[in-house]
Amino acid sequence: MTKIGVLGLQGAVREHVRSIEESGAEAVVVKWPEQLDELDGLILPGGESTTMRRLMDRYGFMEPLRAFGESGRPMFGTCAGLILLAGEVAGYDEPHLGLMDIKVERNSFGRQKESFEANLVIKGVADDYNAVFIRAPHIVSAGERTEILAECDGRIVAARNGQYLGCSFHPELTDDHRITAYFVKMAEQAKASLAHS
């Protein structure tokens, strides 16, 4: 069975676990870097990106996570997770993991009272997707090899760059598991092709 990890340092971990299981894969809560070895894919959940980054530094997660992505195994970042994956964060000198060829801006829709739900078309996933945005970032610009999957109000809110998938909103907060299922499929395909190489 395909094993998908959820980085379990802080945030909406339980919801992603449920969504992975609903999508027919095995879920693992990852609290230490050694756990990465057994995984076929990894989700960086929603939460507070500054908190997760502090804890990632404290427990030596940065290099193992970069190596995980560079090995070709898929990673999916939602909201805070998207910020962690991004190659560039507007207003900051350094990105976090810097793996995905996108530039993101934090809290770009405003403060909590501006948080919202909206219906989206997500290319290859759904044309009627109810997305929950909470103090959400958005993708300011994407590299040539990055495919834009969804926009909201003229802003990019979901994209894929090779093995990296990211979105501004929180698929884990609804019962619609289609985007998680899409990611599980990415992990299954990567597992099959990595086994052949």
Place this chain on the structure above:
Amino acid sequence: MNTGTDRVKRGMAEMQKGGVIMDVVNAEQAKIAEEAGAVAVMALERVPSDIRKAGGVARMADPRIVEEVMNAVTIPVMAKARIGHIVEARVLEAMGVDYLDESEVLTPADEEYHLLKSDFTVPFVCGCRDIGEAARRIGEGASMLRTKGEPGTGNIVEAVRHMRKVNAQVRKLVHMNEDEIMTEAKIHGAPFEVLMQIKKEGRLPVVNFAAGGIATPADAALMMELGADGVFVGSGIFKSENPAKFARAIVEATTHYQDYKLIAELSKELGEPMKGLEIAGIAAADRMQERGW
């Protein structure tokens, strides 16, 4: 695009899970908290132990302090309004505060009615000691709960009592027959619909944090062990000898609450924690947990 929906308000609290929300009284403390890994800060004029000492009427913080904290950090900022004080809550909402605490730490403005929190776009957190209070607050529109504990004491005993009680009552409810829920609602003064929802989902429909008396990393880990979704630390951090180190230790103990060797390491040479208060030594009239209805 819909703002202020239940999903958006409750979802905001879901994102705070496994984290520590710290009380701060100025921008400098807010930055220390953010740097230590707090998931949010609560902007206050005084921490609960100082409110207790100062006596008199405790009100919403000076908006300048709240604004200063909002400008200092990128993590969410919470603030407290008095129980039932519609205008304090509306003022804080208008300022763009991310989450409001209708809090018994402040002197209540209304001794009969809480705010109708479903009327607001900003989400609310409220304190509870049992399932009746929890369900009434959810019924009024609270998007997040926390134990009341006994704020400003550095004594964990009341928070433990409240967390155990709510969780035991949720477990009982889940195992009851549906035709018994109405009587349970009557006994607890709880809205029937909320109890039915708890029964069907097998848990509270909103996250429940621990608050009120957490003074050490082990206290934070204990509350997580008892089923808290995260912790609020009020007076504990900035009343300790080395706040930055203390704050980092509490954050790590909350994440790895079952890693006892790590908690032992974190707890070494932290300096004096805040001086605690024995609950029995506090007159009934001075117990903040008795506020709220």
